Amino acid sequence: MHLNIKHFLAVTISFSLLSSAMAGVMETEEQARHRFQLELEFVQCLANPNYLNFLAQRGYLREKPFVNYLKYLLYWKEPEYAKFLKYPHCLHMLELLQYEHFRKELVNAQCAKFIDEQQILHWQHYSRKRTRLQQALAEQQQQQQQTQAPSHGNTTSK
Amino acid sequence: MRFISHACALRKRGQTVMAAAEKPTKGKLLAALDDIEVLSRELIEMLALSRTQKLPQPGEDTEQILELLVQRDKEFQELMQTAVEQGKVHQEMQALEKEVEKRDSDIQQLQKQLKEAEHILATAVYQAKEKLKYIEKARKGSISSEELIKYAHRISASNAVCAPLNWVPGDPRRPYPTDLEMRSGILGNMSNMSTNGVNGHLPGDALAAGRLPDILTPQYPWQSADVSMGILPPHHGSDFGLEPPGHNKENEDDVEAMSTDSSSSSSDSD
Numbered sequence: 001m002h003l004n005i006k007h008f009l010a011v012t013i014s015f016s017l018l019s020s021a022m023a024g025v026m027e028t029e030e031q032a033r034h035r036f037q038l039e040l041e042f043v044q045c046l047a048n049p050n051y052l053n054f055l056a057q058r059g060y061l062r063e064k065p066f067v068n069y070l071k072y073l074l075y076w077k078e079p080e081y082a083k084f085l086k087y088p089h090c091l092h093m094l095e096l097l098q099y100e101h102f103r104k105e106l107v108n109a110q111c112a113k114f115i116d117e118q119q120i121l122h123w124q125h126y127s128r129k130r131t132r133l134q135q136a137l138a139e140q141q142q143q144q145q146q147t148q149a150p151s152h153g154n155t156t157s158k
Numbered sequence: 159m160r161f162i163s164h165a166c167a168l169r170k171r172g173q174t175v176m177a178a179a180e181k182p183t184k185g186k187l188l189a190a191l192d193d194i195e196v197l198s199r200e201l202i203e204m205l206a207l208s209r210t211q212k213l214p215q216p217g218e219d220t221e222q223i224l225e226l227l228v229q230r231d232k233e234f235q236e237l238m239q240t241a242v243e244q245g246k247v248h249q250e251m252q253a254l255e256k257e258v259e260k261r262d263s264d265i266q267q268l269q270k271q272l273k274e275a276e277h278i279l280a281t282a283v284y285q286a287k288e289k290l291k292y293i294e295k296a297r298k299g300s301i302s303s304e305e306l307i308k309y310a311h312r313i314s315a316s317n318a319v320c321a322p323l324n325w326v327p328g329d330p331r332r333p334y335p336t337d338l339e340m341r342s343g344i345l346g347n348m349s350n351m352s353t354n355g356v357n358g359h360l361p362g363d364a365l366a367a368g369r370l371p372d373i374l375t376p377q378y379p380w381q382s383a384d385v386s387m388g389i390l391p392p393h394h395g396s397d398f399g400l401e402p403p404g405h406n407k408e409n410e411d412d413v414e415a416m417s418t419d420s421s422s423s424s425s426d427s428d
Contacts, residue, residue: 034344041343047334079301083309087318089333123333124321131323 040084043076046097047090049119053112061103070097089119183241190234197227 045051060066075081077091085091096102105111201223313319318333330336340346 037344041335041340041345044335045340045345048332048336048340049334051334051340079299083305086313086316087334088313089319119333120321123319124325126320127323127325 039073039076043073043094044085044087044090046093047087049093049106049112049115052093052097052106052115053109056103056106056112061097061106067103070094074098183237183244187234187237187241190230190237194227194230194234197223197230201227 055061073094076085076094082088082091201220204220204223317331321333322329322331325331335343
């Protein structure tokens with residue numbers, strides 16, 4: 001997947017909003033709300049390794065303002081903000097993105113693919129575990145029934 | 159004979175000179191014994207000689223020797239007394255030393271116990287402090303169980319953290335916002351927004367038109383000027399169930415085709 005250049009435009013607009021807010025210019029409540037939504041969306045998009053690869057290949061991850069923005073986005077880890085996140089994987093990606101080595105590595109498509117695969121496998125972890133547990137439970141019940149059946153036979157014969 | 163008595167006198171003088179150097183009593187005793195031995199031998203020799211020679215020797219030597227002998231004997235007795243007293247003192251000293259040893263070992267034991275006690279107390283205090291720290295931490299981070307359950311439901315029902323049970327490779331659902339979802343959000347529509355001019359219009363419009371997925375942009379009833387504080391949107395239950403991306407397609411005029419740098423598109427599709 002890829003997004004078009006307008007996406008970057010969106011990010012720069014949010015940057016400018018942010019910088020104006022930081023510069024002490026009062027942003028209106030409307031603007032603040034809007035910025036909140038923007039950042040919420042953007043931070044969750046970071047959960048997508050393909051998007052990260054996209055950003056890396058276009059060199060955004062090398063720019064200092066962007067790196068600072070990523071650091072600023074760490075506020076989503078606080079519980080009062082994190083409760084709005086639907087895709088929590090993004091927080092882990094955000095943490096990893098703080099490291100320059102990771103940002104450099106993301107330029108490779110191999111790297112992004114690997115992360116994607118591992119992420120999906122991890123995503124399936126709970127369902128796999130659940131199916132295993134259910135199987136184990138079913139087997140156990142079967143065994144119980146089997147052990148009960150002969151004893152029933154004995155008691156009735158007596 | 160005179161020579162011998164002379165030698166004894168010299169030795170005595172030497173002894174007095176050495177008294178400052180504290181000659182041990184044992185040595186003194188032995189020396190005195192030696193002298194007595196020598197003197198008595200001399201006396202006996204003299205007596206024997208006078209008997210054989212039948213010549214009355216001048217009594218001076220005999221007297222002298224006798225005197226010396228008596229003197230030595232007296233000295234010997236005195237030395238014995240001293241030795242006895244010294245022995246007593248030595249015994250006392252030993253007893254006291256034993257006492258001292260005992261006290262020393264008592265002190266050492268007390269020291270050990272004190273150290274142990276200190277160690278135990280220090281551990282206890284440390285653990286108590288740690289506990290208090292964690293209590294404080296837990297209190298700070300306390301969240302109502304209802305909120306936790308709400309959030310857990312939110313991230314699980316949409317299959318954001320746990321794959322749907324019927325997921326097979328080829329299913330387009332993912333643990334992250336997909337291509338389509340991203341384009342349908344605010345960020346994907348920023349260009350529209352700039353043409354419309356005013357912020358905040360488009361999300362309302364899109365929501366009203368039912369086109370925006372409320373997955374990414376839930377509507378928050380804003381409470382304060384603070385940017386982020388808002389409660390969860392009212393319609394979060396079933397709407398967060400994952401809908402296939404086909405439902406919320408935007409009009410795709412402004413979506414351009416992308417370059418094919420990454421190979422992910424192949425992994426997404428069948």
